[in-house]
Amino acid sequence: MNELLSLLTSPNTQWVLAGSSLLGFASGLIGSFVLLKKQSLIGDAMAHATLPGVCLAFLIFGVKSIPLFLIGAATTGLIATYCIQAIVKHSRIKTDASIGVVLSVFFGLGIMLLTYITKHAKGNQSGLEDFIFGQAAAMVKSDIQVIAVGSLLIIILSSLFFKEFKISIFDPNYARGIGLPVSVFNLVLMALVVGVVVVGIQMVGVVLIAALLITPPLAARYWTDQLGRMGVIAGIFGAISGVTGTLISTAGEGLPTGPLIVLCASLIFVLSLLFGASKGIIVKAVRQT
Amino acid sequence: MKAIEIQNLAVTYERQPVLENVNFTIPEGTLTGIIGPNGAGKSTLIKSILHLIPRLSGDVVVYGKPYKKQRNLIGYVPQRSEVDWDFPTNALDVVLMGRYGHIGWIRRPNKKEIQFAYECLEKVGMKEFANRQISQLSGGQQQRVFLARALAQDAQIYFMDEPFAGVDAATEKAIMKLLQEWREQGKTVLVVHHDLQTVKDYFDHCLLLNKTPVDYGPTESVFTLDNLERTYGGAISFLGNSPILTQGG
Ligand SMILES: Nc1ncnc2c1ncn2[C@@H]1O[C@H](COP(=O)(O)OP(=O)(O)OP(=O)(O)O)[C@@H](O)[C@H]1O
Ligand SMILES: [Mg+2]
Numbered sequence: 434m435n436e437l438l439s440l441l442t443s444p445n446t447q448w449v450l451a452g453s454s455l456l457g458f459a460s461g462l463i464g465s466f467v468l469l470k471k472q473s474l475i476g477d478a479m480a481h482a483t484l485p486g487v488c489l490a491f492l493i494f495g496v497k498s499i500p501l502f503l504i505g506a507a508t509t510g511l512i513a514t515y516c517i518q519a520i521v522k523h524s525r526i527k528t529d530a531s532i533g534v535v536l537s538v539f540f541g542l543g544i545m546l547l548t549y550i551t552k553h554a555k556g557n558q559s560g561l562e563d564f565i566f567g568q569a570a571a572m573v574k575s576d577i578q579v580i581a582v583g584s585l586l587i588i589i590l591s592s593l594f595f596k597e598f599k600i601s602i603f604d605p606n607y608a609r610g611i612g613l614p615v616s617v618f619n620l621v622l623m624a625l626v627v628g629v630v631v632v633g634i635q636m637v638g639v640v641l642i643a644a645l646l647i648t649p650p651l652a653a654r655y656w657t658d659q660l661g662r663m664g665v666i667a668g669i670f671g672a673i674s675g676v677t678g679t680l681i682s683t684a685g686e687g688l689p690t691g692p693l694i695v696l697c698a699s700l701i702f703v704l705s706l707l708f709g710a711s712k713g714i715i716v717k718a719v720r721q722t
Numbered sequence: 723m724k725a726i727e728i729q730n731l732a733v734t735y736e737r738q739p740v741l742e743n744v745n746f747t748i749p750e751g752t753l754t755g756i757i758g759p760n761g762a763g764k765s766t767l768i769k770s771i772l773h774l775i776p777r778l779s780g781d782v783v784v785y786g787k788p789y790k791k792q793r794n795l796i797g798y799v800p801q802r803s804e805v806d807w808d809f810p811t812n813a814l815d816v817v818l819m820g821r822y823g824h825i826g827w828i829r830r831p832n833k834k835e836i837q838f839a840y841e842c843l844e845k846v847g848m849k850e851f852a853n854r855q856i857s858q859l860s861g862g863q864q865q866r867v868f869l870a871r872a873l874a875q876d877a878q879i880y881f882m883d884e885p886f887a888g889v890d891a892a893t894e895k896a897i898m899k900l901l902q903e904w905r906e907q908g909k910t911v912l913v914v915h916h917d918l919q920t921v922k923d924y925f926d927h928c929l930l931l932n933k934t935p936v937d938y939g940p941t942e943s944v945f946t947l948d949n950l951e952r953t954y955g956g957a958i959s960f961l962g963n964s965p966i967l968t969q970g971g
Contacts, residue, residue: 469809596825603806607819611794612793657810659811660815
């Protein structure tokens with residue numbers, strides 16, 4: 434008990450807690466928009482596609498530098514998103530197949546580069562494997578500050594333009610009719626998703642960051658019929674998952690953080706599915722009797 | 723005062739011409755019925771005027787200025803709203819969206835706006851349903867909610883695509899009363915309408931359309947047997963005072 438207390442009061446842990454809760458909140462909030470826009474799969478492909486970017490940044494610059502890694506991640510993530518849309522536009526391939534192809538190609542490339550890097554002695558210490566499943570324990574204070582500030586910015590932006598995002602997702606034609614630049618908002622939303630993915634991969638990992646985007650809003654949908662509340666609830670679920678997963682991972686013997694966070698989010702989802710006040714199975718059953 | 727001028731509008735879907743040579747001018751403060759058979763291009767006409775689909779050619783002038791500069795003067799109720807009905811939003815929230823153009827960016831609706839949205843819901847008889855998620859409303863109720871949103875928008879020119887489709891007689895009456903109120907306030911309303919028997923009662927102007935306008939003008943001079951036969955391409959006969967379609971069309 435004392436150990437836990439001293440862990441919780443150490444300034445380093447407090448930074449980790451702030452970072453993981455803000456990241457979780459930002460994911461849940463942005464994820465609500467992504468889910469309603471039916472772009473969950475694109476988010477997943479984009480997340481996987483950040484891996485080659487991180488590896489390339491390491492290969493090109495030869496140093497372990499988080500800012501450079503994140504720039505690399507954002508670059509290949511965006512290229513992948515562009516590829517998905519270009520394939521759909523210029524061929525007869527449908528969106529789901531196009532997502533599948535792009536995800537496999539980019540992630541495969543990433544794993545290949547990663548294997549190459551870790552095989553070389555110097556690359557052994559790069560810590561790049563941590564990007565696959567996330568490793569909070571390996572993070573230093575400045576890494577976490579990047580996460581905290583990035584997430585906070587994302588939260589502020591999406592709350593400011595909440596009503597504009599809402600209408601351009603719900604009724605894009607009407608939004609255009611009242612003079613809203615819907616395509617600009619689509620781009621901004623895409624940029625915010627890239628933002629969450631990029632700041633989140635070090636903690637959650639490229640494989641599971643998309644699950645942190647989607648699972649909390651899915652769970653939140655069982656509690657409310659209003660987008661505003663859904664965003665906040667999803668944010669809180671994301672924050673709880675982020676904090677719990679990170680704490681268990683840093684206290685335990687180097688368990689990867691991402692799977693723990695997502696496990697926690699999935700548990701919340703199952704509880705919501707059963708007990709959710711708006712659409713939960715039990716509430717529905719009680720109403721029917 | 724000219725509310726809206728359409729000049730030389732043409733639309734094709736995948737190289738198939740759907741609308742050609744559309745020219746007309748609607749005066750301010752009129753209530754126009756847009757009439758024509760299924761597939762005549764009525765919905766297409768409205769969507770192309772609102773720039774929701776691409777035009778092959780044509781200019782839309784609203785109160786003397788190009789459409790793009792006058793967007794906020796125009797309200798639109800589609801034939802069937804193409805929205806995600808499972809979206810986490812309720813009737814009141816949808817009506818509030820009608821105020822977004824007035825509220826401006828970033829700012830949230832205040833108490834006055836919410837109050838106004840309630841009043842709009844009340845006008846279409848939907849106040850009790852304010853907090854209902856939209857998929858849990860009947861088709862006619864959904865139609866009324868979107869009508870209330872148009873009402874909340876407080877536009878100068880309204881386009882409505884078959885607002886009476888699937889609504890009961892009481893609702894039809896209520897909507898008609900609303901449209902007449904709008905006209906009295908100097909607003910201009912264009913309504914796609916299928917029931918030929920009520921045209922004379924409802925509209926002061928008519929646009930007869932079949933791929934291209936057959937005729938446009940005051941109802942008494944335009945809504946004639948001859949014109950209707952040209953529009954519907956079939957025999958039309960009058961039953962008492964109202965025309966009915968007897969064959970073809
Ligand atoms: N998205 C589309 N792609 C191709 N053709 C279309 C499309 N939408 C409409 N059309 C065609 O354009 C023509 C006009 O359609 P429109 O919907 O404007 O008719 P309408 O007058 O509104 O008919 P209704 O009374 O049935 O609503 C029809 O022949 C229709 O088949
Ligand atoms: Mg139509």
